[in-house]
Amino acid sequence: MDIAYYLATTLKRLRQQRGWSLSRLANETGVSKAMLGQIERHESSPTVATLWKIATGLNVPFSVFIVPEHHDPRPVYDPQQQAMVITPLFPFDKALRFDHLSITLAPGAFSESTPHEKGVIEHVVVINGILDLCIAGQWQTVSANHGVRFAGDQTHAYRNSTAETVLFHSLIHYAQTP
Template sequence: MDIATYLAATLKTLRLSRSLSLTQAAELTGVSKAMLGQIERNESSPTVATLWKIATGFNVPFSLFIAPPAAHAPTAYDPQQQAMIVTPLFPWDEALRFELFAITLAPGAVSESTPHESGVIEHVVVIEGELEMQTQGRWQRLAAGEGLRFRGDEPHAYRNASALPVRFHSLIHYVKTA
């Protein structure tokens, strides 16, 4: 099963398992009813930002949508601009409550992330290149080997102002809910 087909089936199964209409799912996620329907019918490929909105709205890990069980390193592309490539290194782990991604951000690309669920902590470590991160409304630069831990439940953004791709790891740690 290709990633688009897997994503479509996963979204529809998740929505139906919660007995939600497309309208209710749109209200929950902040993604339009039309877009959710197109994704479910495999007529549209969502951006990484849209997938994050859906995951946050449904309160599920991001990797649920891009990591089929027993798959080998599936990748989520941002089809709007091919600016961001996200590959799960360690998909969602229920016991440890985290997921780890390898991310490549194209030269000149900016990715704004909507807040994740309450209590989420994100850890970013630059592997190659230079990454600019916006947290708490301010930008800071991270070089290869440097990292940043921040609240993922607040708006944040990633920017590559260089002429070369930047590669980094993002570990997302979800707080245990009662």
């Protein structure tokens, strides 16, 4: 499966289902109209941070863009060989309203996530290494076999300040939509 192509077609389908122009999508997501057009035309792959903005603006789970229903094996999202790699362990579950992602951060990697929609709760559990986690401007260190639960509807960031790759899981619970 070509994840970038799937992402492009999914973005276009979701935008068209809503009857939105690229301009409206840009306003809702905070991603430029030019970048959104390039993604839809499969000319560019968004960074993880950009894809989070798009998912949040469309009010859809992150994994919707990288995992077709009933697809196996699990895809890996590594845009342009970036320092953050995301592998869905359990793609979005409609009944339970969660994504469960495995995330690796290369040494020195940093990724900031824009606030998710209101009511989202995120659980981060470090499997290997030491993760720096910033929630609402406050940095904390999370070591292996420890976790943090926080409201995902605020800015948060992940940083690997060590020389070793960090592996952590992110379980994201999405609020019920009216």
